[in-house]
Amino acid sequence: MLAQQLVNGVLLGATYALFALGFTLMFGVLRVINLTYGFYFSAGAFIALALTTHVGLGVALALPMGAIGAGLIAVALDSLLLPRLRHRRSAELDSLMVTLGAVLALYAAMTAWLGPDIRRFPPGLIGAEAWEWLGVRVTQAQVLILVASFVLVSLLIALMSFTRLGLAIRAVAEKPDAAGLMGINVARTSRVVSFLSGALAGAGGVLIGLNFNAIQPYMGESMMLRGFVVIIVGGMGDSRGALIAGLMLGVIEVLTAGYVASGLKEAVAFAILVAVLWTRPQGLFGRAVGQRA
Amino acid sequence: MSMPVWLDDVLWTYQTLIHDLGINGLLALSMYVVLAAGQLSLGQAAFMGLGAYSGALLTMKAGLPFWLVLPGSCVAPVVFALAIGVPTLRLSGVYLAIATIGLGEVLRSVYLNVDYVGGALGLNGIPERAETWMIFGLLGLATAGLFLVGRSRFGRAMEAMREDAMAASAMGINVARYHLMALVTSAVLAGLSGCLAAHESSFIGPNEYGFEPAVTILSFALLGGIGNPFAPVAGAWFLTLLPELMRDLPDIRLALNGVIIVLAVLFLPRGLLGWRMKRAAVGRGA
Numbered sequence: 001m002l003a004q005q006l007v008n009g010v011l012l013g014a015t016y017a018l019f020a021l022g023f024t025l026m027f028g029v030l031r032v033i034n035l036t037y038g039f040y041f042s043a044g045a046f047i048a049l050a051l052t053t054h055v056g057l058g059v060a061l062a063l064p065m066g067a068i069g070a071g072l073i074a075v076a077l078d079s080l081l082l083p084r085l086r087h088r089r090s091a092e093l094d095s096l097m098v099t100l101g102a103v104l105a106l107y108a109a110m111t112a113w114l115g116p117d118i119r120r121f122p123p124g125l126i127g128a129e130a131w132e133w134l135g136v137r138v139t140q141a142q143v144l145i146l147v148a149s150f151v152l153v154s155l156l157i158a159l160m161s162f163t164r165l166g167l168a169i170r171a172v173a174e175k176p177d178a179a180g181l182m183g184i185n186v187a188r189t190s191r192v193v194s195f196l197s198g199a200l201a202g203a204g205g206v207l208i209g210l211n212f213n214a215i216q217p218y219m220g221e222s223m224m225l226r227g228f229v230v231i232i233v234g235g236m237g238d239s240r241g242a243l244i245a246g247l248m249l250g251v252i253e254v255l256t257a258g259y260v261a262s263g264l265k266e267a268v269a270f271a272i273l274v275a276v277l278w279t280r281p282q283g284l285f286g287r288a289v290g291q292r293a
Numbered sequence: 294m295s296m297p298v299w300l301d302d303v304l305w306t307y308q309t310l311i312h313d314l315g316i317n318g319l320l321a322l323s324m325y326v327v328l329a330a331g332q333l334s335l336g337q338a339a340f341m342g343l344g345a346y347s348g349a350l351l352t353m354k355a356g357l358p359f360w361l362v363l364p365g366s367c368v369a370p371v372v373f374a375l376a377i378g379v380p381t382l383r384l385s386g387v388y389l390a391i392a393t394i395g396l397g398e399v400l401r402s403v404y405l406n407v408d409y410v411g412g413a414l415g416l417n418g419i420p421e422r423a424e425t426w427m428i429f430g431l432l433g434l435a436t437a438g439l440f441l442v443g444r445s446r447f448g449r450a451m452e453a454m455r456e457d458a459m460a461a462s463a464m465g466i467n468v469a470r471y472h473l474m475a476l477v478t479s480a481v482l483a484g485l486s487g488c489l490a491a492h493e494s495s496f497i498g499p500n501e502y503g504f505e506p507a508v509t510i511l512s513f514a515l516l517g518g519i520g521n522p523f524a525p526v527a528g529a530w531f532l533t534l535l536p537e538l539m540r541d542l543p544d545i546r547l548a549l550n551g552v553i554i555v556l557a558v559l560f561l562p563r564g565l566l567g568w569r570m571k572r573a574a575v576g577r578g579a
Contacts, residue, residue: 033391081559093331093390098555102551104504105552112545225395263402263405263406267399267402270396277384277388278380281384
């Protein structure tokens with residue numbers, strides 16, 4: 001029983017880690033808490049849903065296309081909303097408010113268009129087989145989630161560590177002005193970051209949609225709470241911390257649901273957030289990034 | 294002294310709307326207090342919910358009179374504001390915003406799952422003890438109080454912090470303490486409005502204090518502006534009356550609130566009523 005819970009927790013946590021990675025990448029590079037991020041999550045899920053239901057694509061195509069679609073939406077929305085604010089004095093709070101307003105408008109418009117009902121992927125999209133080993137049951141959907149999260153995270157780490165693009169992104173994160181003087185196109189690099197983070201959110205949306213087989217416009221909003229917990233516990237802008245904290249959160253949620261009460265898993269996650277703020281505001285693993293006033 | 298008949302009719306027909314104007318005005322002020330100090334808290338709806346639930350429980354389970362319930366309903370919001378505010382206010386502003394934005398959703402899941410507070414059904418049959426004069430009396434008091442504070446030394450400190458927290462702290466302003474005072478005041482105002490709302494509508498449910506109302510409250514303050522306390526109240530009244538004028542478009546209302554925030558921050562950073570308060574002269578004939 002416990003082994004099963006742990007396996008489920010790690011699988012759920014893998015998606016949380018993936019989702020939070022895009023969120024923390026956005027903050028780490030562009031210094032923006034982008035609340036429209038949750039919408040990219042919903043958008044990815046809906047794009048994959050439309051492609052599987054109406055076009056008849058399989059998961060192997062619908063997942064990357066959902067991610068790419070969400071990434072493109074992210075580029076469009078971010079370049080519409082954020083550049084104007086970059087040079088304001090209180091850019092952080094202003095961009096928070098703008099993206100908050102935007103995300104409410106987007107969710108409301110999406111609900112008005114598609115309706116608030118929960119939708120499901122067409123039956124038989126993923127085989128119903130499951131494997132059992134030492135009493136632990138793993139479904140095909142869970143294996144897909146784990147493999148996809150692992151591949152995407154590895155790709156991102158490789159991109160950031162070994163390519164010129166990754167170097168440019170890290171340079172912009174460090175000091176945008178100096179990066180610009182070194183010949184890096186900061187505006188284009190920012191758009192690439194928007195795309196990458198939107199695509200990660202979109203992929204997360206498809207995977208969570210597959211995991212619970214329930215898709216509706218506001219699904220990104222409840223996911224954002226996990227995103228906040230993960231980036232605070234992991235440390236703002238710390239991608240390694242986000243990965244570890246995401247996995248931990250998945251396990252803790254599943255254990256809370258299994259042994260305490262499933263309705264309290266949000267409260268437990270939030271209590272962890274507040275506890276970390278009191279004791280280690282720089283995150284469990286990171287170095288200090290919060291400025292003291 | 295009796296009211297003219299037509300006025301009595303108007304009050305009767307539009308009672309809920311009139312009460313909403315007062316309650317939303319208080320909520321707009323609770324947002325204003327934080328924004329005016331240069332902070333962003335998105336927990337106003339959550340604080341309101343805490344005030345509503347604790348107030349309703351004090352009336353229904355403890356049987357306290359309303360004059361005790363009203364101040365009592367501020368305790369829970371203030372406790373939560375302190376638990377979140379004390380650690381985050383030393384940090385950069387995004388921490389407070391992130392920690393508070395999740396609070397509403399978390400409390401919703403708690404209300405839903407705790408039978409003592411009614412679970413998914415909410416609390417029904419709350420005695421209707423919030424009178425019109427109480428709601429508007431408190432709104433008037435709060436507006437006047439914040440106006441006077443805004444003209445004083447406090448207000449000057451708040452404005453300095455909003456413009457540049459670093460410079461303000463170099464001038465000897467204890468930024469963290471002012472921020473905490475603003476957050477606690479905001480929690481009190483939100484708690485009061487929640488308690489009044491609960492004792493006005495006789496029913497409260499777990500879904501009334503989540504993400505959407507939190508953003509709506511922000512749109513009140515941003516539409517009006519944060520240069521003076523009258524502006525957010527005017528913003529709240531405008532956005533409360535607007536849906537009455539366009540009843541056919543209920544889906545659009547929420548989207549509109551979001552669009553207002555985007556446009557206000559991008560193009561109207563002072564809000565529609567952008568005038569700033571004149572300062573009262575302080576001390577040695579400055």
